[in-house]
Amino acid sequence: MNPSAHVSFELFAGFPSRATNFPDGVGVLDDAQRRELVSQAGVRHAAHVDLSASYAVLAARAATIGEDESVGLLVNNGPWNLFGSCDMDQRVREAGARFINPLRFPATLVSHVPTKVAAEMNITGFAYAVGYDGAAFINGIRLGARLLAAGHAGTVLVVAVCHGDALLSRVASKACLQTPLLDVALCARLGRPTGRAMPLALHWNEGSQAAEASLGRGPSPHANKTASGALTATAAVDLAMVARCILDDSWPRSQVSLAPWGVTLEKAS
C-alpha cells in the first residue's frame, strides 16, 4: 500500500478526553486546569516545563508504547518557543545577558517539545517538529506513514498540541483570531494497532475518490469553525471531531471529506 495515498492509524485524545466528551468538550482551560495537566504530565527538568511539552507528553502517553517497540515521534510545529524566548528577553532586559539561566535556553527552540516527549518516553527513533500551518497534523501523518514504510521506526506517534496560555492568548487576541486559543492534545499512532482507540483510515484526495459527506469551512451544514483557534493543531481538531461523529454513528455517513485539508476519513476496516 502506498503510504502517500492511504494511512491507517489509531487516534488518542490526551485531553480533553472521552471522559470529558471530547471533542465536544474542546475549548479553553482555566489556569487551575492547566496547572493540573502540567502536574499530571510530570515533565522532568522543571525549569523547562511549559504547557506545550506537558500537553504533548499527555497525548503521547495516551498512545501507550511497549518496551520492545522502535518508536519515532513527530509533533506539530508552532509558536511553542515564544514563552521561552520572551522569558529570556525579559531576563536580559532586567539583568543583562550574563544572568540568563542556561537551563532555560532550550525552550527558545520549537523542537524542545518533541525532544522533551522523547526523553520522557524513551523514544529513540527520531523526534522532531513538522508543519507550518493548520495542516501540520495531516502533514505529520503523511510523513510518519512514509518513515514507517521506509523502516525508520516500527511505530510512529504524530502529536498535535495547542494551548492558550496568557502570552499566546494575548497575541491571538491582538491578532483578532476568530476564537480564543484552544487547549488540545491529540496523538495519532501509526503502525501495529493496539485495539484500544479509534481505528481510522485517511485517504488523500488525489484520485477520483468521492466522499459521502464533506466538512468545510464555509457556510455549509457541516462547516467547522471551532478549530480556528487551534493554530497548527487545527486539522487535528477537525479530524478528531469528524472521527468521533463517524465512530459514534452520530453523523449518517461512514466516509467524510475534510475538504480544507484534501483528505477523506473513514472507519478502518
Add this chain to the structure above:
Amino acid sequence: MGVVSGPSPRAYIDWADTITPLGEDWTMSWAALLEGRSAVHPWSASDAGYACEAHVTSIQGLERGLDAEGHTSAYRLGQRLMARIAGSHFALAPLFGAANHGDSDRVLALARAIRDEHPGADASAWSRLLLDPIPHAFQPALFGWNASACSSGLHAVVDALMELSFGDATAAFAVAIDVLSPIEVAGFARAGACGDARSRPFARDRTGLAVGEAAAAIRLSHCDEHAMAAILGVGMSCDAWHPTDPHPDGVGVEQAIRRALAHAHVSADDVVAVVTHGTATKKNDAIEADVLRRLWPRQQVLVTSLKHCLGHTMGVAGMINLIAAAQASNVGWLPPVSSQAFEAEPGIRLVTGAPHAIPPGSPVLALASGFGGNNVAVLVGA
C-alpha cells in the same frame, strides 16, 4: 529496529547551492573550505542588551531585524535562496525546509511588542508574529517544514527523500535557513559553549564553538546525469536523554551511523571519510571522537569538520556537511579542519593543514546532531 528500506530507485544530489559567511555561493564556499579559511570574528551585538563574549560568523550584507514590511532577516535570506532555486534551470519541485533559531527576529519583536503594548501594531502585524513566516519564503513549492535544532537540515533531506521514494515527484528540494540570533549567541555563551577565535573542532585545547548563519539547498532526483553523489544510506536516532547534552556514551550518534551503514549495505571499513558534526565544544567533540574510535578503531577513516571555517551554522550545518561530503566524494578531495595543523583528540585521523585526497566516488559520511538528542547520518558516494 530493522534495516531501513532504501530509497528506490536510488536518489542523487544533482544540484546544490549555499549562501554562507565564506561566500555568496557554494563554489566560493567550497574554495574557502579547501583552503581552511575561517570566517570567525568577535560578536558585537547590535542590541546592547545581548552583549556577551562570543565569536561568530556572519553573512556579509545581510540586513538585520524586521524591515518596514515586517519581514525578518531569515525570511529575506530564504527569498534569496528561493531565487537561486528558481534560477537553477531546474523546474520547481516539492520543497522541504527547516530552520532552527531563524525566527528569533520575530520572537524578539513579539516580546518587545508585548512589553511596550506596541500601540501602533495592527492585527495583521500581530498575526505575522503568531506563526513562523520563514517557510512562506519558499512558496509555492513548499511541501513540508521541520525543526529539530541543529539536525534540522538533515531532517529536511530525509523528508525530501521520503517524497521522492513514496510520492509522485521525480525530484524534490531540501532547504535550510538560519540567521544569527542574539538569543542563541547569549544562550550558548551562558551555557559555556562559546569559544575563542580559533574555534578548532577536535583540538585538544579546544575552547568552544562560534555561532554562525547560512542558507543551503539541494535537489534530489532519480537522475544520475551530472549528479554530485548518490544518497547511499540514511540513519536517524534520538538520545532521549537531555535538553542540551548529548548522551555521554554517544549511543545515539553511533546508532544513527550504524543505521545509515545498514541502510546502504556498506561496512564501516568501506567508508573513507566523515564530515562530522564537530562543533569544537568539549563535550560534543569528545563524545563524537569516542564514537569514531569505536567504529574505526584502526583510524582507517579520515575525519574533518567545517565549523572552524563556517562556524556552527545551526539548523543548516547538517545540510552543508552533506553538500561537502557529496562534493568531496565527487572530486576526490576532503577539506581540512583548518589551514594550520594542531594537536587533535587522540585516536582519530583528523585532516588539518591541507585537503586530503580520497578516491573519487568513495563513500563519505555526513553527520548532524541537535539539542534534545536528535542525530542524523547520511552516507553519500558514487
